[in-house]
Amino acid sequence: MHIDITLSDIKARKHFFSVPLDYQQSPSKQITVFARELVSVENQHKQLPYLVFFQGGPGFGAVRPLSYSGWIKRALKEYRVLLLDQRGTGLSTPVNATSLSYMSATDQADYLSFFRADNIIRDAEYIRTKLSPGEPWSILGQSFGGFCVLHYLSAAPEGLKEAYITGGIPSLTRSADEVYQATYQRVLAKNQDFFTRFSDARVLVDTLAKYLFDNKVYLGTGELLTVEMLQLLGINLGMEQGPEAVYYLLEQALIDTPHGVDVNPLFLHQFSQFLDYNTNPIFALMHESIYCQQQASAWAAHRVRNEFSQFNYRPGKPLLFTGEMVYPWMFAQFEQLEPLQQAANLIAAKKDWPALYNLEQLAANKVPVAAAIYSEDMFVEMQYSLETAKQVSNLKYWLTSEYEHNGIRMDGERVLDKLISLNRGHCLR
Structure with missing residues (x-):
């Protein structure tokens, strides 16, 4: 199901997808995942590639755009932007005390175990088969969204054309x-x-x-x-x-x-x-x-x-x-x-959390990745980010003290433009 709406200089389409709670079990309980597709008014009739945005968190719905500005403005020059409400957030079968009240504590914990980056990426890949069948797409992750990007590169790199990370390069191995x-x-x-x-x-x-x-x-x-x-x-x-x-x-x-x-x-x-x-x-x-x-x-x-x-x-x-x-x-x-x-x-x-990163796959990564690492970031340790950057092939980074953790929110048009230039081998400006 999809619903169309109009924002300032942006056309938006609301998508709702029914996906398995547990992709490893068939049949599985189904949950809803919501994504908002954006395209600029001037590009609405063009066949543009997708850029999927993974929000920070975990546990926060994707940004609700109010105007044609920031990183979205830069992205809409050449992409259709897909704002994904990660499972359990926004309009994606929300998780809260009310929605979980009918479950026992054990059932609540078991249910929530399916709400990490691995299943968020399975959702994204499922949605790609519906919106971009046979075509890889580009992704952008902010903060925890960057953790999702690294898992995507580990688990399903064939679905990716290019990747961008802002303030979210995690350690691959540290506790x-x-x-x-x-x-x-x-x-x-x-x-x-x-x-x-x-x-x-x-x-x-x-x-x-x-x-x-x-x-x-x-x-x-x-x-x-x-x-x-x-x-x-x-x-x-x-x-x-x-x-x-x-x-x-x-x-x-x-x-x-x-x-x-x-x-x-x-x-x-x-x-x-x-x-x-x-x-x-x-x-x-x-x-x-x-x-x-x-x-x-x-x-x-x-x-x-x-x-x-x-x-x-x-x-x-x-x-x-x-x-x-x-x-x-x-x-x-x-x-x-x-x-x-x-x-x-x-x-x-819980001790049996599955691994999130495939170190061998990341070491052989062929998907172009560009990342912004903020040296003054309170949330993500710079040294751990630099450590990971050495472990991921084809990753280029821009190390800067200009921004705090929310740099993409404060100056997103410039930040994303720099990363796109970095990924494509252009001089940063």
Whole structure:
């Protein structure tokens, strides 16, 4: 089924596909995968090749285009763009506490085990047989989308003409523990930069943390706002314009009233908009599994945090923000995660995750790959990305300090243009 709509200078078509939950089992339960096809108005009658976009995450639907701008504008010059809602996100049989409520915790964990990069790529290949039969297509992955690209190159390179990665070259072999040991170091650096840039931020943060430690403060959702939850704001420090947004939120957190200091209702309303755990539970449920190959994550970020006591707050000690980490206590504190707590523990204990990367295939890769590696990226360790780049044949990279992790969102037209030039042997400009 497809539905046509019109955006600003863009024609869009909505596609819905019925795909197997488990491609290894026949027959299998079917789920729906949604993809939005874009073409510029001036090219709508041309037979253009496809560029498929894999969103960051895991657990987030593809970007919803609002205008003819950014990386989409550059891509539409020569492609039809396919925005894929990865299974479980957006309009693709969404995963949330409501949709999983009819399952036992064991069944929830078993169901969610089919929502990693391997099955996302199986979905993409299935869709290619429908939209581009017999023709390979181009792909672009941002952040976790880059992890999907590397799996695509490992598992089905015959389906690819060329590949692009921004902020998402994973280690092919390192464990979740190693990833988080590097990640905490980068988060420490982002904290230092934040408190240096905003001279009153230390007082604002520590005063608020002490208030939350001494008082029960509830968000508009009814959730208790804890110090640990406050620390999660640090995930925004790794985004361009993220530190500014966090600072402006914090500077209006507390207000003076005739009865003393109290929390600003505006802050309580806006706080929840900075964190996606209630609205995008796959991110919390499956995030650590994206690093797992034949081993359990066993709550890696939580365990590795014990090596970094700086992040353990107590009154009189400076508060530090955490980053892209998921902790078991989140499934007791976030309203929409609480019903999934048992499933989350089962997923964290799962040891038999299949391998995601074929090292021999990647070493012999013939698909042209161009990647942007951001040297200041808080989310993806630069040294691990460079390590992987040496292991993948035919991969060229652009190493830059110009952008944070969300560079393609902030300056996508330039970023994608550079990668296209790099892949085609043109001079970067």
